[in-house]
Amino acid sequence: MTAPRITRRTLVASAATLAAAPAPLLARPSPGSAAAPVVGRYTGLAEQGVLxxxxxxxxxxxxxxxxxxxxxxxxxxxxxxxxxxxxxxxxDSERQAEDCLFLNLWTPEANPAAKRAVMVYFHGGAYTTGSVTDPLTHGARLAGSGNVVVVSVNHRLNALGYAWLKPFGATYADSGNLGQLDLILALQWVRDHIARFGGDPARVMVFGQSGGGAKIATLMAMPAARGLFHSAATMSGQQVQASGPMHAWARTQALMAAVKLAPGDVEGLRNLPIERLVDGLAATDPVMGSGPLYFGPVLDMTNLPRHPFWPDAAPQSVSVPMILGNTHEETRAFLDPRGPRLKGLDWSNLAERVGREVKIDLDPQWMIDQYRARQPDWTAEQIYYAATTAGRSWPGQVIEADARARAGAEATWVYQLERPSPVDPLRGAAHTDDIPYVFGTLDAPGSFSGTDDKARALSKTMMAAFTGLAKTGRPGSGDRAADWRPYTVPTRATMVFGEETRMEDDPRGWQRKLWATAPYVQPGT
Structure with missing residues (x-):
C-alpha cells in the first residue's frame, strides 16, 4: 500500500480539528460532581474534563x-x-509490589458507540525501572485535546520480567520475555474491553519513550502481538537486537551470586524476599563489565523467534504504520552538563571521555578529529554531546527506519526534536523532552518544555501528529508545519520539530555516515 502524501493543508486541518474536537454525545460528570462514572464494575472519576x-x-x-x-x-x-x-x-517514593499488572485509562466519554482511536503508552526505563505514574505521562490532556482514549500500562521489569531461567527447566520457558508477555496481555485486555470505555479496538496505537519504544520494537517481532495494535510510535527507543540466551544466562548467574544463592538454586531465587532480589540488581553486569545488571528481552526462539530489526525488519511489522523519533542531544539528559563527567572537559581528555559513553567500537581520537575537521567552530562540549548522542542510541533508530524503508514499509515517518529547553539553557533538546509535547503536560513536574506560546504551539503540532496516526494510520500535524513526507532511503526525509517545524532530508547525515563506519552494538545485548 502506498502511504498517502500529507500536505500542508491536511496538516493544518488536522490541528484545527484537534483544537475544535466535538463535544461528547453523553454527559460527563464535572470535577467535584457527586456522580462518579461507572463502567462495568469499575468506578472512576472526573479529571481535567475527561473520565x-x-x-x-x-x-x-x-x-x-x-x-x-x-x-x-x-x-x-x-x-x-x-x-x-x-x-x-x-x-522509592512510589508504592512497589510484585503484584503490579495494572493499567490506567482516560476517555472523553464512556460511550460504546463513540469508537474513538486508542493510544496505549508503555513507559521507559530500559526494561529495568520506570512507571506510568510519572505526571509527564498522565493522559487526561491527550485524551481531551486529542479526542482519543489513552491507556498506560505497568508491567514486570528487570529480573522479575526478563531473567532467563529456561536452563532450569520447561517450567521457566517463558521467563526471559515475561515483561513483554505482560504487555501483550494488556493489549488483549484493550482488545476485549476498550469499547466499553468509548474506544475502538480496531484502531489501537502503541507508543512509548526510550525503553517503552524498545518494548514496542520487540513486540513487532513477537507472533503473539500480531494484530493487537494497528500503528506505533517510538520516541528515542529502539531494539535492533534482543539479548542472546547465553548472555542472558550469564546475567541470571551473576544475580544469583550477588544474592548468595547456589548456581542451581532456582527455588531459592523464586522465594527470595523481594528486597534482596532488588538489591542484587546492583551487581556488575558480566557482559558490559559495569553495573547494574541488564535484563531485557531474550531471543528464546518461541515468544521471540527472531531479532526485531536484524538482519532486517521483522516481516509482521512492515505493514504497521510507524513514527520513529529522537531528540537532537539525547545524552544531555543523563550526562549532566553540570556533573562530574563534564567537569574539566577539554581537548586533552575529550576522546577518552567520549569513548566511555559510545556503543560503537571506533578509535575515539579519530572520531574527534573528524568532528573537528567538519565543525571547527564547535567547542569540546558541543562535540562531546553530538558524539555521545550519535554514537550511542541514535544509530539504532536509523537502522530501524532504514530497515523498514528497505522492506517496503511506506507508512514510515521519522522526526527529530530540535527545540531547546527554555527552562534549562544547558539542556538543549534532550532525552525525554518530547514527552510533554505529545501528552500536553507542559507544566507537569519534570517537564523542561516551558509553557510559553511556542511550547504550546509545538505541543499542539506533535499531539496532532500522534493522534492522527492513531486515528487514520498517518500523522497529522499543526501550525507552521511543512509536508511530512514518508521516510525512504536514500533521502531519509525527517520532520524537525523546533522553534519552527520543517522537513529536512537526512539531518546530521554526515554524523550518521561517520558512525556507520563500524557495526552498531545494541546496549545490553
Whole structure:
C-alpha cells in the first residue's frame, strides 16, 4: 500500500480539528460532581474534563510465571488511584509490589458507540525501572485535546520480567520475555474491553519513550502481538537486537551470586524476599563489565523467534504504520552538563571521555578529529554531546527506519526534536523532552518544555501528529508545519520539530555516515 502524501493543508486541518474536537454525545460528570462514572464494575472519576479509571487490574502472575488475565466480571472496584509499580532500584517514593499488572485509562466519554482511536503508552526505563505514574505521562490532556482514549500500562521489569531461567527447566520457558508477555496481555485486555470505555479496538496505537519504544520494537517481532495494535510510535527507543540466551544466562548467574544463592538454586531465587532480589540488581553486569545488571528481552526462539530489526525488519511489522523519533542531544539528559563527567572537559581528555559513553567500537581520537575537521567552530562540549548522542542510541533508530524503508514499509515517518529547553539553557533538546509535547503536560513536574506560546504551539503540532496516526494510520500535524513526507532511503526525509517545524532530508547525515563506519552494538545485548 502506498502511504498517502500529507500536505500542508491536511496538516493544518488536522490541528484545527484537534483544537475544535466535538463535544461528547453523553454527559460527563464535572470535577467535584457527586456522580462518579461507572463502567462495568469499575468506578472512576472526573479529571481535567475527561473520565479517568486508574489502577485497573489486567492480570495476575506468580513470580517467574506467565500472567493470566483478570476476568471482567467480579466485585466492584474503585478505580480512582494508581496501583503499585514493579519493584525496582529507585522511585522509592512510589508504592512497589510484585503484584503490579495494572493499567490506567482516560476517555472523553464512556460511550460504546463513540469508537474513538486508542493510544496505549508503555513507559521507559530500559526494561529495568520506570512507571506510568510519572505526571509527564498522565493522559487526561491527550485524551481531551486529542479526542482519543489513552491507556498506560505497568508491567514486570528487570529480573522479575526478563531473567532467563529456561536452563532450569520447561517450567521457566517463558521467563526471559515475561515483561513483554505482560504487555501483550494488556493489549488483549484493550482488545476485549476498550469499547466499553468509548474506544475502538480496531484502531489501537502503541507508543512509548526510550525503553517503552524498545518494548514496542520487540513486540513487532513477537507472533503473539500480531494484530493487537494497528500503528506505533517510538520516541528515542529502539531494539535492533534482543539479548542472546547465553548472555542472558550469564546475567541470571551473576544475580544469583550477588544474592548468595547456589548456581542451581532456582527455588531459592523464586522465594527470595523481594528486597534482596532488588538489591542484587546492583551487581556488575558480566557482559558490559559495569553495573547494574541488564535484563531485557531474550531471543528464546518461541515468544521471540527472531531479532526485531536484524538482519532486517521483522516481516509482521512492515505493514504497521510507524513514527520513529529522537531528540537532537539525547545524552544531555543523563550526562549532566553540570556533573562530574563534564567537569574539566577539554581537548586533552575529550576522546577518552567520549569513548566511555559510545556503543560503537571506533578509535575515539579519530572520531574527534573528524568532528573537528567538519565543525571547527564547535567547542569540546558541543562535540562531546553530538558524539555521545550519535554514537550511542541514535544509530539504532536509523537502522530501524532504514530497515523498514528497505522492506517496503511506506507508512514510515521519522522526526527529530530540535527545540531547546527554555527552562534549562544547558539542556538543549534532550532525552525525554518530547514527552510533554505529545501528552500536553507542559507544566507537569519534570517537564523542561516551558509553557510559553511556542511550547504550546509545538505541543499542539506533535499531539496532532500522534493522534492522527492513531486515528487514520498517518500523522497529522499543526501550525507552521511543512509536508511530512514518508521516510525512504536514500533521502531519509525527517520532520524537525523546533522553534519552527520543517522537513529536512537526512539531518546530521554526515554524523550518521561517520558512525556507520563500524557495526552498531545494541546496549545490553
Amino acid at each position: 479517568a479509571f486508574k489502577g485497573i487490574r489486567y492480570g495476575h502472575a506468580a513470580r517467574f510465571a506467565q500472567a493470566v488475565a483478570e476476568p471482567w466480571a467480579g466485585p466492584p472496584v474503585k478505580a480512582q488511584a494508581s496501583a503499585p509499580i514493579c519493584p525496582q532500584r529507585g522511585l
